[in-house]
Amino acid sequence: MPNHNAFAVIYFFVTLGVAMILRLISLGPISDLLNPDWIMLVMVYWVMALPERFGVFSGFMVGLLTDVLTGRMLGQYALIYAVIAYFTVKEHRRLRQFPVLHQCVFIFYFLMFSKLLVFGLESLKAGNRFGIEYWYSVFTSVLAWPAVFLVLRYIRVLARIA
Amino acid sequence: MVAVLLSIALLIADYRGTRIDALRAFLAVTLYPLQSLASLPVDLYHGLSDLALSSTELLKENQKLKENQLINDARLLKLAALEKENIRLRLLLENSFQLGEQVLVAELLSVKLDPYEHTVMVNKGTRFGIHVRQPVLDANGIVGQVIRVLPNTSEVMLITDPDHAIPVEVNRNGLRTVAFGTGQSNRLHLPFLANNADIVPGDLLVTSGIGGVFPAGYPVAVVDKFEARPDKSFATIYATPKAQLETSREFLIVWNDMAAVELGGAPKVSEADHAKP
Numbered sequence: 001m002p003n004h005n006a007f008a009v010i011y012f013f014v015t016l017g018v019a020m021i022l023r024l025i026s027l028g029p030i031s032d033l034l035n036p037d038w039i040m041l042v043m044v045y046w047v048m049a050l051p052e053r054f055g056v057f058s059g060f061m062v063g064l065l066t067d068v069l070t071g072r073m074l075g076q077y078a079l080i081y082a083v084i085a086y087f088t089v090k091e092h093r094r095l096r097q098f099p100v101l102h103q104c105v106f107i108f109y110f111l112m113f114s115k116l117l118v119f120g121l122e123s124l125k126a127g128n129r130f131g132i133e134y135w136y137s138v139f140t141s142v143l144a145w146p147a148v149f150l151v152l153r154y155i156r157v158l159a160r161i162a
Numbered sequence: 163m164v165a166v167l168l169s170i171a172l173l174i175a176d177y178r179g180t181r182i183d184a185l186r187a188f189l190a191v192t193l194y195p196l197q198s199l200a201s202l203p204v205d206l207y208h209g210l211s212d213l214a215l216s217s218t219e220l221l222k223e224n225q226k227l228k229e230n231q232l233i234n235d236a237r238l239l240k241l242a243a244l245e246k247e248n249i250r251l252r253l254l255l256e257n258s259f260q261l262g263e264q265v266l267v268a269e270l271l272s273v274k275l276d277p278y279e280h281t282v283m284v285n286k287g288t289r290f291g292i293h294v295r296q297p298v299l300d301a302n303g304i305v306g307q308v309i310r311v312l313p314n315t316s317e318v319m320l321i322t323d324p325d326h327a328i329p330v331e332v333n334r335n336g337l338r339t340v341a342f343g344t345g346q347s348n349r350l351h352l353p354f355l356a357n358n359a360d361i362v363p364g365d366l367l368v369t370s371g372i373g374g375v376f377p378a379g380y381p382v383a384v385v386d387k388f389e390a391r392p393d394k395s396f397a398t399i400y401a402t403p404k405a406q407l408e409t410s411r412e413f414l415i416v417w418n419d420m421a422a423v424e425l426g427g428a429p430k431v432s433e434a435d436h437a438k439p
Contacts, residue, residue: 017196024200060169068189069196070276071283071310071317075172082166121173122278134278 008053008161015042015152016062020069033133036141037111039066041148043081044110047088048095049156059085076121080114100146107145111138187288190312197283197315201271208411264417265299266290270410271315280306280323280343284413287314292415295375299414303381303404304328304369308415320407321382322347330382331370332361338370341383344400347407350383352399357390359397367401377418 019038026032043062046054063081067074087110088095095103115138215223268284286292288311296308298318306320321328326343330352337360341350355361365385371378383401390397 020193020196021200024197025203027204063169064172065189065193068186069193071281072276073173074186075169078172079166079169082169086166 007159008050011155011159011161012046012054012058015046015155018042020065023066024069033136034140036137036144037114038144038148040081040084040110040114041107041141041145042152044084044088044107045149045152047085048092049152050161051089051092054085055089056082056085059083059088073121076118077114080117084110084114100149103149104142104145108138108142111141187313191314194314197271265414266292266417268292268298268316268413268415270413278345280320280326280345280347280407281309281317282306282320283315283317284415285315286415287312287316289313292316297376297380297416297418299380299416300405300410300412302406303383304376305405305407305410305413307375318413320347321350321403321405322407328376328382329370329372330367332385333366333368333381335360337361338372341367341401348402350401350403352385352401353396355397355399356395357392357397361385361388361399363388366404377416 016039019042022038023035039062043054043059047059059081060078063076063078064074066072066077066081070077091106095106098106115135119134266286268286268290271283271285284298292308292311294308294311298305298307304321306318306323306326308316309319310317319326320343321341322343322345324343324345327340329338330341331338337355339352339355341352344351352361352367363385367382367385369376369378369380369382381404383403385399385401387400388397389399
C-alpha cells in the first residue's frame with residue numbers, strides 16, 4: 001500500500017481551514033455561544049495522529065492564525081495551542097489507545113485549560129465580566145469531539161496517511 | 163518551550179502596544195479568503211431573501227423609499243439653510259466651526275469574533291484609508307469606533323461593549339455625561355448622574371463631541387429607565403441605543419476632520435452667502 005504522507009500537510013491545512021470557517025460562521029447569538037472550539041479539536045486530532053510531523057510548533061502557528069482570525073491579542077491562542085499540542089505529543093500513545101469517551105475527558109482538560117487562560121488574560125485587560133454562558137462551549141466542544149475524531153480518522157484512512 | 167516563550171513574548175509585546183501590526187496584517191491578508199468564505203452563507207441567505215421578494219412588495223418598498231426620499235430632501239433643504247445660519251451665528255460669536263464629515267459605506271462581514279465581546283468586522287480596511295479611532299454610524303445613530311485596521315478588514319467595537327464608553331449629552335438640556343456599554347446589545351449604562359439630575363425616560367442622548375473620537379450631535383441612545391437611589395450618590399440610568407446594532411448590515415465610517423476652520427477663512431463663506439439673494 002503506497003504511503004501518502006507527503007499529502008498530510010495539505011490535508012492538515014484543508015481540515016484546519018474548514019475548522020476556521022466553522023469557528024467564524026455566525027448563525028445567531030445562541031449558536032455563537034455554543035459553538036465548539038473546532039480549531040483546537042482538529043489540531044489535537046492531527047497532533048495525536050501524526051506527532052512526528054505536527055508538534056508544538058504547529059500548535060503555535062495554528063494559535064497565531066487563530067489570534068489574527070478572531071482579533072485577540074497576538075500570542076494568546078498561540079500559547080494555549082502550543083501547550084495543548086505539547087501535552088498531546090507527550091501523551092499521544094496513551095490517547096490513541098483510549099476509547100473515544102476517555103479521549104473526551106482529555107479534551108475536557110484541554111478546553112478547561114484554554115478557557116481558564118483566556119479568562120485570566122481577558123481579566124488582565126479589563127474587569128471580570130464573564131457569565132456562566134462563557135463556559136457552555138466547553139461542553140459542546142467535548143460533545144463535538146467524537147464526531148471530529150471519526151470524520152478526521154475516516155479522511156486519514158481514506159487518504160492513507162499513516 | 164521555545165514556542166511558549168515566543169507566545170509570551172508576543173503577548174507582552176501586544177499588551178504593551180509595541181508595533182507588531184505588520185505581522186498581524188500579513189497573517190490577516192492570508193486569512194481573508196477564509197473570512198469571506200465564512201461570511202458567505204449568511205450573505206447568500208440575505209441575497210436569496212431579496213430575490214424571493216414579490217414584485218408587489220418591491221413596488222411597495224420603492225413607493226415608501228420615494229416618499230422617504232422626498233421628505234428627506236425637504237429636510238435637507240432646510241438643513242442647508244440652517245447650517246449656513248449656524249456658521250453666520252458662530253461667526254458673530256467669534257467661534258470656529260466644524261467642517262462637514264466625509265463618510266464611507268462599509269459592509270458587515272458575518273463573522274463572530276468572540277461572543278463575550280461586542281466587536282464586529284467590516285469589509286473595508288487600510289486600503290480605503292481607514293484608521294483607528296474612527297467613529298462608525300448607521301442610519302439611526304452611533305454604532306461604535308474602529309479599534310483595529312487590517313489591509314482588507316477592520317474591527318469595530320460597538321458602543322455596547324463592556325469596555326466602551328462614549329461621551330454624551332442630553333439633547334433636551336445639554337446635560338453632559340458618559341454612557342458605558344453593558345455587554346447587552348440593547349442597553350447602555352449612565353453611572354455618573356446624580357439623583358436630582360434633569361433626565362427623564364424618553365430623553366435623547368447625543369454625542370457631545372468631548373474626547374475627540376465622536377463628532378458632536380449624533381444620536382446615541384434614548385433613556386428608558388431612570389431610578390433615583392436616595393441611599394447612593396448616583397442614580398441608576400439605562401438607555402437603549404438608537405443604532406440597530408444587531409440588524410444593520412451597512413455601516414458608515416466617518417472621517418471627522420478635527421481641525422476646525424479658522425475664522426480667517428470663514429468670512430468668505432459668509433460674504434458669499436450674504437451676496438446670494
